[in-house]
Amino acid sequence: xxxxxxxxxxxxxxxxxxxxxxxxxxxxxxxxxxxxxxxxxxxxxxxxxxxxxxxxxxxxxxxxxxxxxxxxxxxxxxxxxxxxxxxxxxxxxxxxxxxxxxxxxxxxxxxxxxxxxxxxxxxxxxxxxxxxxxxxxxxxxxxxxxxxxxxxxxxxxxxxxxxxxxxxxxxxxxxxxxxxxxxxxxxxxxxxxxxxxxxxxxxxxxxxxxxxxxxxxxxxxxxxxxxxxxxxxxxxxxxxxxxxxxxxxxxxxxxxxxxxxxxxxxxxxxxxxxxxxxxxxxxxxxxxxxxxxxxxxxxxxxxxxxxxxxxxxxxxxxxxxxxxxxxxxxxxxxxxxxxxxxxxxxxxxxxxxxxxxxxxxxxxxxxxxxxxxxxxxxxxxxxxxx
Amino acid sequence: xxxxxxxxxxxxxxxxxxxxxxxxxxxxxxxxxxxxxxxxxxxxxxxxxxxxxxxxxxxxxxxxxxxxxxxxxxxxxxxxxxxxxxxxxxxxxxxxxxxxxxxxxxxxxxxxxxxxxxxxxxxxxxxxxxxxxxxxxxxxxxxxxxxxxxxxxxxxxxxxxxxxxxxxxxxxxxxxxxxxxxxxxxxxxxxxxxxxxxxxxxxxxxxxxxxxxxxxxxxxxxxxxxxxxxxxxxxxxxxxxxxxxxxxxxxxxxxxxxxxxxxxxxxxxxxxxxxxxxxxxxxxxxxxxxxxxxxxxxxxxxxxxxxxxxxxxxxxxxxxxxxxxxxxxxxxxxxxxxxxxxxxxxxxxxxxxxxxxxxxxxxxxxxxxxxxxxxxxxxxxxxxxxxxxxxxxxxxxxxxxxxxxxxxxxxxxxxxxxxxxxxxxxxxxxxxxxxxxxxxxxxxxxxxxxxxxxxxxxxxxxxxxxxxxxxxxxxxxxxxxxxxxxxxxxxxxxxxxxxxxxxxxxxxxxxxxxxxxxxxxxxxxxxxxxxxx
Numbered sequence: 019x020x021x022x023x024x025x026x027x028x029x030x031x032x033x034x035x036x037x038x039x040x041x042x043x044x045x046x047x048x049x050x051x052x053x054x055x056x057x058x059x060x061x062x063x064x065x066x067x068x069x070x071x072x073x074x075x076x077x078x079x080x081x082x083x084x085x086x087x088x089x090x091x092x093x094x095x096x097x098x099x100x101x102x103x104x105x106x107x108x109x110x111x112x113x114x115x116x117x118x119x120x121x122x123x124x125x126x127x128x129x130x131x132x133x134x135x136x137x138x139x140x141x142x143x144x145x146x147x148x149x150x151x152x153x154x155x156x157x158x159x160x161x162x163x164x165x166x167x168x169x170x171x172x173x174x175x176x177x178x179x180x181x182x183x184x185x186x187x188x189x190x191x192x193x194x195x196x197x198x199x200x201x202x203x204x205x206x207x208x209x210x211x212x213x214x215x216x217x218x219x220x221x222x223x224x225x226x227x228x229x230x231x232x233x234x235x236x237x238x239x240x241x242x243x244x245x246x247x248x249x250x251x252x253x254x255x256x257x258x259x260x261x262x263x264x265x266x267x268x269x270x271x272x273x274x275x276x277x278x279x280x281x282x283x284x285x286x287x288x289x290x291x292x293x294x295x296x297x298x299x300x301x302x303x304x305x306x307x308x309x310x311x312x313x314x315x316x317x318x319x320x321x322x323x324x325x326x327x328x329x330x331x332x333x334x335x336x337x338x339x340x341x342x343x344x345x346x347x348x349x350x351x352x353x354x355x356x357x358x359x360x361x362x363x364x365x366x367x368x369x370x371x372x373x374x375x376x377x378x379x380x381x382x383x384x385x386x387x388x389x390x391x392x393x394x395x396x397x398x399x400x401x402x403x404x
Numbered sequence: 405x406x407x408x409x410x411x412x413x414x415x416x417x418x419x420x421x422x423x424x425x426x427x428x429x430x431x432x433x434x435x436x437x438x439x440x441x442x443x444x445x446x447x448x449x450x451x452x453x454x455x456x457x458x459x460x461x462x463x464x465x466x467x468x469x470x471x472x473x474x475x476x477x478x479x480x481x482x483x484x485x486x487x488x489x490x491x492x493x494x495x496x497x498x499x500x501x502x503x504x505x506x507x508x509x510x511x512x513x514x515x516x517x518x519x520x521x522x523x524x525x526x527x528x529x530x531x532x533x534x535x536x537x538x539x540x541x542x543x544x545x546x547x548x549x550x551x552x553x554x555x556x557x558x559x560x561x562x563x564x565x566x567x568x569x570x571x572x573x574x575x576x577x578x579x580x581x582x583x584x585x586x587x588x589x590x591x592x593x594x595x596x597x598x599x600x601x602x603x604x605x606x607x608x609x610x611x612x613x614x615x616x617x618x619x620x621x622x623x624x625x626x627x628x629x630x631x632x633x634x635x636x637x638x639x640x641x642x643x644x645x646x647x648x649x650x651x652x653x654x655x656x657x658x659x660x661x662x663x664x665x666x667x668x669x670x671x672x673x674x675x676x677x678x679x680x681x682x683x684x685x686x687x688x689x690x691x692x693x694x695x696x697x698x699x700x701x702x703x704x705x706x707x708x709x710x711x712x713x714x715x716x717x718x719x720x721x722x723x724x725x726x727x728x729x730x731x732x733x734x735x736x737x738x739x740x741x742x743x744x745x746x747x748x749x750x751x752x753x754x755x756x757x758x759x760x761x762x763x764x765x766x767x768x769x770x771x772x773x774x775x776x777x778x779x780x781x782x783x784x785x786x787x788x789x790x791x792x793x794x795x796x797x798x799x800x801x802x803x804x805x806x807x808x809x810x811x812x813x814x815x816x817x818x819x820x821x822x823x824x825x826x827x828x829x830x831x832x833x834x835x836x837x838x839x840x841x842x843x844x845x846x847x848x849x850x851x852x853x854x855x856x857x858x859x860x861x862x863x864x865x866x867x868x869x870x871x872x873x874x875x876x877x878x879x880x881x882x883x884x885x886x887x888x889x890x891x892x893x894x895x896x897x898x899x900x901x902x903x904x905x906x907x908x909x910x911x912x913x914x915x916x917x918x919x920x921x922x923x924x925x926x927x928x929x930x931x932x933x934x935x936x937x
Contacts, residue, residue: 038890039890042886042887042890043887043890043891045887046887046888046890046891046908049887049908049911049912049915050907050911052911052914052915054915054919055883087879087883087912087915088915088916088919090872090875090876093875093876093879094875094879096879096883097879097882097883097886100882100883100886100887101882101883101886103886103890104885104886104887104889104890107889107890107893108889111893129878129879129881129882129934130934130935131874131877131878131932131933131934131935132932132933132935133870133874133931133932134928134931134932138935139874139878141878143882
């Protein structure tokens with residue numbers, strides 16, 4: 019008989035359910051002993067988000083908040099946290115794969131009570147998904163279980179192609195035999211097994227369209243690359259997948275984005291972690307990732323290096339930076355991991371020229387140029403920024 | 405011989421009052437009806453509670469002659485009755501107060517019901533009818549009386565008696581009055597209600613001309629201590645009074661003996677000192693004193709500072725317990741408090757102020773507090789706004805006592821008892837501004853209000869705690885059910901799951917009650933119904 023669900027799923031479930039159970043039964047034990055039930059949860063505030071110089075990661079600090087049910091200001095959040103935990107637990111032991119939207123709907127209901135004077139008090143467990151999402155993050159931080167560990171699915175948009183075989187669930191998938199399509203990175207990348215691989219580096223492209231172009235011209239075949247796209251801001255699964263490629267297969271990771279602060283930040287999220295989700299950086303970030311381009315020097319050149327674009331092309335392709343871009347660049351300038359010499363230079367040129375460039379502009383110069391000149395040149399010359 | 409006696413002969417007091425009825429409250433037909441009821445009811449109360457009898461008072465007003473608007477008023481009580489030989493004088497002769505002993509009484513004018521009899525005669529022919537039987541009397545006496553106005557003498561039209569088989573005692577008086585029920589209706593009802601508030605030991609039945617019957621039941625058998633008769637205090641003396649007292653003395657005693665005999669707080673030594681100061685020979689006979697000497701004596705008595713303060717034995721308070729009881733019964737408030745202050749003195753007259761406060765409950769909402777004024781146990785119904793009590797109530801910042809918003813659900817009751825109430829006007833409905841009294845009234849109200857403030861603060865605290873409790877009660881079932889899921893994963897085992905849910909709920913409630921410092925929280929929580937789906 020064929021297994022409907024994979025073994026790895028079942029193991030993951032058991033493990034997550036047990037951790038969740040132990041953590042929340044402690045609260046019940048406290049109540050049984052007449053002690054106030056208190057959750058100690060690492061604080062998810064900017065002030066408790068710390069850049070770890072050694073690990074080169076954005077991590078949560080050691081500050082914790084005590085969520086005591088008896089504290090009137092915390093009572094509702096406490097209720098929401100236990101409610102959400104019980105729903106996740108219930109899903110785990112019942113072999114379900116809820117999405118965060120499912121969890122929102124499963125927990126959402128009205129609490130109605132009538133006091134002795136006959137007055138009715140009504141309140142929803144939560145109103146918007148923002149609230150229940152935030153509670154899920156609380157549980158992740160409280161239990162040190164990521165949502166993927168708890169088999170909670172979310173919409174993922176990352177894709178990968180390349181000469182490698184993986185096992186997902188009970189199936190083996192050959193990532194080199196997907197035709198014009200690509201493999202959608204699953205929401206639980208930790209449950210993927212790497213079987214074998216024939217590649218020398220990983221190229222992560224911000225834009226899905228550029229990913230498809232490189233795929234079709236056979237870029238990954240020619241250069242033995244694993245080609246990945248995050249299709250914009252990277253989601254958790256894509257980040258985890260890239261991290262595993264780097265950590266477990268020792269492949270160097272290059273990031274290719276637009277030449278603007280938004281692109282830099284995508285690189286930053288891959289490499290350092292995001293400020294909002296710093297609690298998961300340790301597992302999602304790839305501290306060895308390199309910013310391949312497009313860089314300001316690529317556009318304008320400098321004393322040592324000739325620009326990839328001609329004066330004429332610059333006039334045609336360059337877009338004037340907006341105030342928001344300038345502001346963003348000034349913020350990024352202050353992040354410790356953007357304080358290297360090369361990044362300083364990059365940002366300085368941007369602020370001086372007030373110009374940005376989309377990666378498509380490079381493709382406009384010619385897809386052949388992008389795939390077979392620009393990218394391999396830069397990789398061969400070690401022309402990247404970290 | 406005496407100046408005072410000569411005055412009587414110049415004009416009959418009866419004639420004087422007939423000419424000036426407004427001085428005793430008979431300004432118009434409406435007021436006359438109200439005033440007559442009031443005189444009779446107050447006589448009835450004086451004949452009962454002062455003598456430790458629980459009052460039963462029946463009041464009937466009937467319209468006898470619609471065209472002339474003549475009303476028949478009957479008030480019957482179960483008091484001590486009137487000895488038959490005094491009845492003609494009690495109802496048919498207008499006299500100044502007969503005795504110079506002092507005590508607090510309800511009858512305010514010294515002529516009381518006689519003014520009503522006079523007024524009655526002015527507009528119609530029927531005499532006043534009195535049926536009375538003193539305590540332990542074997543007979544019941546019946547009189548029909550008029551007043552000979554020029555001679556100030558009773559005219560007895562009929563006099564009879566019957567055997568008192570049922571040992572009845574009390575007095576029933578019937579007077580015919582030219583009145584105006586429509587215009588006095590509200591005041592009469594108000595007067596009776598307010599009377600009842602401070603005499604909850606009385607049973608009062610009132611039948612109005614429209615046939616409505618109001619019954620005020622007795623709700624306690626506690627009667628306040630009656631006032632004792634005391635001699636006047638020398639600080640309260642005036643020339644007229646001094647002359648009157650002397651005139652009344654049958655024996656021609658020495659002035660020194662007279663001072664000791666006639667006043668409180670005066671002994672051998674004090675009398676000697678006062679007379680030395682007044683430069684009057686202590687052995688001089690009282691009837692030989694000159695007008696000049698009397699003036700000097702009066703002034704000396706007034707100024708002398710070493711008299712003991714006047715005794716308050718002559719005063720009869722209502723008492724905190726009865727005030728609270730009456731206010732509760734009539735207004736059904738959420739909270740009452742009452743205060744009886746210690747005796748104080750103004751111008752030689754002892755006085756005591758009492759105050760009561762009722763708050764919330766069934767008290768109607770209003771822009772102003774309801775003010776109930778009493779003087780010597782008589783409700784003052786007219787001219788509220790010119791009274792010193794009103795002024796004080798207006799000046800008090802009620803917000804400081806926890807009353808919020810611009811709507812009041814508040815009753816403020818003030819009782820002033822004194823051997824001399826400083827009325828502002830001849831109508832004797834308004835207490836005037838006497839500094840000592842004003843201060844005492846303010847203190848009394850504020851003392852009662854402080855109790856209210858404590859109550860409201862306590863209540864707010866409790867409401868605040870209940871509000872918090874409601875928040876917890878909303879979440880406790882959710883938290884309990886959620887945590888129980890980790891213990892009983894199998895949803896099929898409903899019995900076990902529910903028992904664990906209940907266990908957690910109970911424990912959480914205990915924790916919350918400890919946190920909020922609430923007692924009987926479990927009782928309260930039980931009354932809260934969870935209706936969540």
